[in-house]
Amino acid sequence: MVEYVGVLPWDQSTFIGRLNYYARVTDPRLVFSTNSTLNKAKNTVTTYQEGRLLAHLSKEEIIRAHVICGSAFHPDNGAKMNIPGRMCAQVPCGMLVVGGLLTFYKTMPQLIAMQFVAQSFVANMNYTNRNAKSQITKWQVATAFVGATSGATFASVLLNSLLARAPSLLKRFVPFGGMIAANSVNIPTMRQRELIDGIVVTDKDGNALGKSRIATAKGLGQVLLSRICLIGPVMLVVPTLMEVLERRPFFKRGQFFLVCTQVLLSGTLMVITVPIACSLFPQQCSLRYDQLETSLQQEIRKKYDHQIDRVYFNKGL
Numbered sequence: 001m002v003e004y005v006g007v008l009p010w011d012q013s014t015f016i017g018r019l020n021y022y023a024r025v026t027d028p029r030l031v032f033s034t035n036s037t038l039n040k041a042k043n044t045v046t047t048y049q050e051g052r053l054l055a056h057l058s059k060e061e062i063i064r065a066h067v068i069c070g071s072a073f074h075p076d077n078g079a080k081m082n083i084p085g086r087m088c089a090q091v092p093c094g095m096l097v098v099g100g101l102l103t104f105y106k107t108m109p110q111l112i113a114m115q116f117v118a119q120s121f122v123a124n125m126n127y128t129n130r131n132a133k134s135q136i137t138k139w140q141v142a143t144a145f146v147g148a149t150s151g152a153t154f155a156s157v158l159l160n161s162l163l164a165r166a167p168s169l170l171k172r173f174v175p176f177g178g179m180i181a182a183n184s185v186n187i188p189t190m191r192q193r194e195l196i197d198g199i200v201v202t203d204k205d206g207n208a209l210g211k212s213r214i215a216t217a218k219g220l221g222q223v224l225l226s227r228i229c230l231i232g233p234v235m236l237v238v239p240t241l242m243e244v245l246e247r248r249p250f251f252k253r254g255q256f257f258l259v260c261t262q263v264l265l266s267g268t269l270m271v272i273t274v275p276i277a278c279s280l281f282p283q284q285c286s287l288r289y290d291q292l293e294t295s296l297q298q299e300i301r302k303k304y305d306h307q308i309d310r311v312y313f314n315k316g317l
Contacts, residue, residue, distance in 0.1 A: 007048065007062050015279055022087075022275035025070040030088035033068060038080065041068035074129070075283060076314055084121060085128025087278075087317075090230075091270045097121050098234055098270070099263030101175040102242070103255075111156050111178075112149075119149040119182055126190045129283075129317030140192060148186035155181035172239030179235065183227045187220055191316070195220070201287070201296075201311040209303070209311055210296050215287055219315030226281035226317075234269045238262055283317055286310045 011017035033041075044057065044065035057065075071088035073080055084093050097118050104110035123145045156178035163171050188195060198211030199219060242262060245251055251258060289297065289308050300308060 007059060008066060009063065012282070012284075018279035018282055019275055021067075021070070022278040024067045025087050026090055026274045026278065027067075027071070027088055028091045028271070030068060030071040031083065031086070031092060033072065033088075038068060038072050041065040042073060042078070045069045081128045082124070085125050090125075090274050091267055093121060094231075094270050094274070095263050095267030098231060098238075098266040099259060101179070102172070102235065102238055102262050102266070103259050105156060105160075105175050105178075108157065111153055111160075114175075115149050115152045115156070115178065115182065118179070119145055119152065119186065122148065122182065122186055123190065125317065126186060130191065140190065144186050144189035147189050148182040151185040152178040152182035169240065169243045172243065173236065176232065176235035179231055180228065183224055187223055187227075191216070191220055199313050199315075201292070201313045203304075203308055204310070204312060206312075209300050209308070212287070212292050212296055212311070212313070214291060214293055215285070215311070215313045218287065219285055219313065222281040222285065222315055223317070226277045229280060230270070230273050230277035233273050234266050237269060238265045241265060278317075281315075283314050284312060285315045286312045 008021065010020040012021065041064075044062060048062055048065075072086045083089050101114050101118055104114045123141060126144070127141055156174050159174045159177045160171070163174065194216045195213065198213040199216045201209050201212050201215050203209060242258070242265075245261065246258065251261070288310055289300070292300075292311065
């Protein structure tokens with residue numbers, strides 16, 4: 001009899017275990033997975049999770065199915081995500097966005113156009129990878145998009161004016177400041193309902209215990225930090241490299257070579273930063289029971305006789 005208990009070989013309670021998992025889930029090559037491949041992988045995982053035997057599949061094949069599912073399906077409701085919002089699309093889509101931001105930032109039209117593109121991508125990623133148990137309206141999505149685009153543009157224009165006489169290298173960091181401002185607006189606006197009502201927390205078996213605003217605050221704080229960890233090294237290292245490379249004769253031939261180089265450098269670094277950021281701040285978080293609101297602690301004590309030491313929740317990506 002074949003039975004693979006705990007099929008994933010990477011311990012998700014450790015950073016190294018999560019890094020091994022996310023390095024595979026964020027593999028850009030999985031973007032090209034066909035619908036039939038995705039559906040087959042989901043069926044395999046569902047069958048395995050239901051405890052039914054899969055004797056015709058090896059352990060490696062079941063692990064591969066888990067990785068494919070993690071790259072394209074929402075962890076809460078199992079829905080297939082749109083391609084730009086998938087884990088495996090973060091590098092190919094992100095490198096185009098970041099490369100564009102680092103290239104086109106010197107004039108107002110460039111700033112507005114690139115922030116529109118960037119915040120469209122970020123808003124979609126926020127919406128697609130949100131906690132599926134929390135409702136969000138189209139109005140909230142639109143508000144988050146407009147607020148983030150406006151905030152990022154304003155921050156970029158302000159930084160541009162403040163750094164007007166600064167060395168050219170410092171001016172290259174303007175897009176990074178704009179993205180920090182954008183995420184600071186986009187994330188809480190997109191998730192405002194969770195800030196008001198709280199986020200659903202569960203016990204270790206997935207049973208809902210109630211909603212906690214403290215969990216929301218922790219989750220959104222980690223989401224913002226993960227975004228900075230994801231794009232920070234890229235938007236600091238690439239401009240520094242380009243400051244040196246642009247002095248070479250080859251790069252003086254035209255804008256095309258500059259754009260291509262910045263996009264490729266951004267993608268190369270994001271292959272590293274995306275899984276690291278996801279591993280540092282995983283979607284599934286936990287809190288000690290005594291860190292919850294007093295009212296929620298009392299509510300949980302009334303419902304459950306057994307001791308609950310920690311509660312768990314999905315913070316989103």
